[in-house]
Amino acid sequence: MSASPATALADARRGLEAMAFRATPGGRVRAAEGLLLSAEGLEAPVGALVTVEAGGSASAIPAEVIGFRDGTLLLMALSAGAARPGAAVWLQGVAADSPAGPALLGRVTGALGEPLDGLGPVRGAGRWPLAGRPLPPLDRGDVRQAMPTGVRAIDALLTLGRGQRVGLIAGSGVGKSVLMQQLVRGAAADCVVVALVGERGREISGFLAGMDSAARARTHVVAVPADMAAPARVRGCLAALSSAEALRSRGLHVLLLVDSLTRVAQAQREIGLAAGEPAGVRGYPPSALALIPRLVERAGNDARSGGAITAVMTVLADGDDTIADPVVDTARGVLDGHVILDRAIAARGRYPAIDLAHSLSRTMPHCVPAAHVAAATAFRRELALAEANQDLVAMGAHVRGADPAVDRALDRRADLEAFLQQGRDEAEAFADSAAALLSGWGAA
Secondary structure, three states: OOOOHHHHHHHHHHHHHHOOOOOEEEEEEEEEEOOEEEEEOOOOOOOOEEEEOEOOOOOOEEEEEEEEEOOEEEEEEOOOOOEOOOOEEEEEEOOOEEEEOHHHOOOEEOOOOOEOOOOOOOOOOEEEEOOOOOOOHHHEEOOOOEOOOOOHHHHHHOOOEOOOEEEEEEOOOOOHHHHHHHHHHHOOOOEEEEEEEOOOHHHHHHHHHOOOHHHHHOEEEEEEOOOOOHHHHHHHHHHHHHHHHHHHOOOOEEEEEEEOHHHHHHHHHHHHHHOOOOOOHHHOOHHHHHHHHHHHOOOEEEOOOOOEEEEEEEEEOHHHOOOOOHHHHHHHHHOOEEEEEOHHHHHOOOOOOEOHHHOEEOOHHHHOOHHHHHHHHHHHHHHHHHHHOHHHHHHOOOOOOOOHHHHHHHHOHHHHHHHHOOOOOOOOOHHHHHHHHHHHHOOO
8 A cells, every 4th residue: 555645755755865875975065155055176067966964864965956056065855854064965966858758657656756656666668858958959849739728618618738838827725736637637738747745745645646557557647745955856857758758759748747846936036036046027037037947948849759748837926916927927928828817707616716817828819710819809898898887786777778889798797607616526528618618709
């Protein structure tokens, strides 16, 4: 019987701290400033993994090289531990790749590829560069084919395309995790890769528990909890992208879920500030915001292999601010659309709490017939009229007959809400969603 996800996470963390490496004798710790360690007497490239001797009977501390200055390596620890002055530092290796391939489907792994699910070592996995293998521009296929998700509001009104990169923008507690679980269960993809980065351990366990056996079998989950060090959180996201790229190279259609892009950017912010980068907007150094387009561009269609990565990346709106937040603003500029979840909609009990007026799928017109696009536009217009005039109705100031279009929208408010409402365990076929939209809001 396998261990619970929470127990597996704790066991893996202890195993990471106690991991024995083939060590290359090296340098000594010269200084420790906050999260940053400085070591001299050792040469290693940025991204290399090292081991730092811990005091007393404590396990050695794994760390990552994040920079160098005047012959001194700048390190950040990957796990908890206290380094003492003059502690020995050994080079483990560059660790420029991660486990990847079909052998990881059905498994839960950590930032360094270590198993977290209590099912033993991962056997038969290949390796793929953490930095990815960029697709040449002419090998990138266009987004022309719809990808059903099983979520009626998305399939009918914000149709996703195979190979699209879309942001799921939301504050905390508005149903983001539930919507992601619905996508894992209902998406028409060959396999799924999920990066749970910077989340609470309880949320990771809950996400895994919410997946049925069929969804779990086709899904590779990379889990890096919030209490792991910043380099581990960034590596976790890169490992998930590498896993998705390896599957795409085999001609498979991969749904990639990253939760969350904001936590990855915040982790890179910690690394950049510790390394001495200047702080920019809201404290984000250049490397943190520059990381976002590098991650997003790794998804898409591969015309050569026939595979695709459809990416849904969650973005946390700080204080529900979807305008001034630099991560939100950067992500929206490089993604092919965004689905915004609204707290006010969630408060009145309509889930998924999608703010249709401010959400957009840029690839939808290329993936569905013109009649479908026209019906979705008519639905949006009617919903906007109903919401804009709801206050007049509440105050008794609405005069029927003044505008027949407004009267019709208000009369059908219940139908509009019912169409957008969907239970967490419900799934609807793409054809049924499209047919319901056309029958209600299509041209006569």
